[in-house]
Amino acid sequence: MINLKNYGYTDFFERQITEKEKELGLIPARIISIQKESYKLLSTHGENNGKLKGSVFYQDNELKTYPAVGDFVLIKANNQGEDTIYRVLERYSAFSRANPSLPTKISGASAQMVASNFDYVFVMTSLNHDFNLRRLERYLTAAWQSGGTPIIILTKADLCADYEEKLAQVEEIAPGVAVHAISCYTGFGLELLNRYLIPGKTLVFMGSSGIGKSSLVNALAGKELMKVNDIREDDSKGHHTTTYRQLFALESGALIIDTPGMRELGLWSADEGVSEVFSDIEVLISSCRFHDCHHKTEPGCAVKMALADGTLSLSRYQSYQKLEKEARYSAKKAALYERRLQNGLKTGKK
Ligand SMILES: Nc1nc2c(ncn2[C@@H]2O[C@H](COP(=O)(O)OP(=O)(O)OP(=O)(O)O)[C@@H](O)[C@H]2O)c(=O)[nH]1
Numbered sequence: 001m002i003n004l005k006n007y008g009y010t011d012f013f014e015r016q017i018t019e020k021e022k023e024l025g026l027i028p029a030r031i032i033s034i035q036k037e038s039y040k041l042l043s044t045h046g047e048n049n050g051k052l053k054g055s056v057f058y059q060d061n062e063l064k065t066y067p068a069v070g071d072f073v074l075i076k077a078n079n080q081g082e083d084t085i086y087r088v089l090e091r092y093s094a095f096s097r098a099n100p101s102l103p104t105k106i107s108g109a110s111a112q113m114v115a116s117n118f119d120y121v122f123v124m125t126s127l128n129h130d131f132n133l134r135r136l137e138r139y140l141t142a143a144w145q146s147g148g149t150p151i152i153i154l155t156k157a158d159l160c161a162d163y164e165e166k167l168a169q170v171e172e173i174a175p176g177v178a179v180h181a182i183s184c185y186t187g188f189g190l191e192l193l194n195r196y197l198i199p200g201k202t203l204v205f206m207g208s209s210g211i212g213k214s215s216l217v218n219a220l221a222g223k224e225l226m227k228v229n230d231i232r233e234d235d236s237k238g239h240h241t242t243t244y245r246q247l248f249a250l251e252s253g254a255l256i257i258d259t260p261g262m263r264e265l266g267l268w269s270a271d272e273g274v275s276e277v278f279s280d281i282e283v284l285i286s287s288c289r290f291h292d293c294h295h296k297t298e299p300g301c302a303v304k305m306a307l308a309d310g311t312l313s314l315s316r317y318q319s320y321q322k323l324e325k326e327a328r329y330s331a332k333k334a335a336l337y338e339r340r341l342q343n344g345l346k347t348g349k350k
């Protein structure tokens, strides 16, 4: 019999099951892949296909949370055919695709969830063409916001003569985040990643196409689980090779989620994430003489001073301003939507 604990099931989920649900005979399962409308599940009964319980999911479209890969759901197991999915248990971390008109916080249904219940987010960029600190900041912001712990992975170290300098640049923009330079070709740096391959813990990968995600998955697995796309190194224009959604276990007992949606993540709402990534700037701001300082002409402005003496680079400050503005914008949208939703509920409309 399968022990769901080996697949990340914890008390956090167990506590969410009501007495009534237990009486109904519902049991937990983890979603391990989704293809169109068809779900693949893992429960104590083993692997099976599942379908949504229609009466629960289709009537209440706006508020229902649809399952994503990584979710723990409650099912009625069926030994003859498909299991029936009753509901999605609350997630401790999640990524969803950008949908600015329907913020994820409020509507799990419309903002498409692409992965959930992961512990580590491998934020990846290659040390050659893809290397871009500003993009890394955006990924990092989204990673913090997802609820997972970001780990930065700089790939293709074998193609970069000055990787130590780049590593230092990354450490500067990512205070408190572990940064690893690796090469899947030479094996350089890979053994240091073993510390994240903990039984029952789930990993996701974030990064542009062609930076070596599949190669890393294969290296960690010790065998070819993912097809590696052979792109020419001189143009770096890989195309998406992974077209199926999956959650699978490595020999170490760690779990990996790799879904196509993870590869298309944008940055939509970064409210909490921004202060994590730019904590140095937030510290500066808090030491401006005026608490409502605009960091323009005010005397005693710590930001202006840091910009002047070079402790804060202009590009980093500009990137902070941009993300902070986006975060404020999406927070406003979220609030507006929430108000509309509540008004709708009060008047009985949905
Ligand atoms: N030089 C070098 N090339 C690498 C390394 N890792 C991967 N590559 C190459 O980079 C290309 C892309 O690798 P993939 O692992 O398919 O990258 P991916 O991020 O999974 O790409 P998508 O599936 O398109 O998202 C392939 O040609 C790999 O052989 C490395 O450590 N060093």
Ligand SMILES: [Zn+2]
Binding pocket: 285, 288, 289, 293, 294, 295, 296, 298, 300, 301, 302, 303, 304
């Ligand atoms: Zn100021």
